[in-house]
Amino acid sequence: DAGVTQSPTHLIKTRGQQVTLRCSPKSGHDTVSWYQQALGQGPQFIFQYYEEEERQRGNFPDRFSGHQFPNYSSELNVNALLLGDSALYLCASSSPQQFTQYFGPGTRLTVL
């Protein structure tokens, strides 16, 4: 049973560029949440997708956007990258019947 997968593992971008991160949920899960984790901090909620719609959103600017596909996989897009966007981006999947969220290995984004 495959767990949550994310790609790419690492990414280096320069300020002003755009980036797309990908996530495939655990088998049987249909809800995907994205988190940003800065060094030494706890994960911060970006947004959650369910049935291809953004269900909840955290305190992040519109530069952060997402999408969920019919197969439940998801993308996180960040436009006009800033140095402060450098972080570990985590995807977590869950099902509506259970509250447990399982995290993927993350994508380490470095903005130069």
Added chain:
Amino acid sequence: QQPVQSPQAVILREGEDAVINCSSSKALYSVHWYRQKHGEAPVFLMILLKGGEQKGHDKISASFNEKKQQSSLYLTASQLSYSGTYFCGTASGAQKLVFGQGTRLTINP
């Protein structure tokens, strides 16, 4: 509102016990505990739902006092593999989790 964890860091010798606390100023529906090792993703430990239940497996257990909006994680007879940063994530309804700042646990032989 971010939950507050205490202590921020703790150093133990193998075999000793530890308690990590998590406090919220908001009414909680559930508390989720995770452990994260350096460079890795958070790993789910357990979830406690509204109702004040205590859960546990092996030598790790947790309690949830919904009246006080507090949860505690208990690590008994700690092992080297318990080292890492522990996070509590709280939810007030829907599945959005708000995480504390973490408690760094170091276990020495």
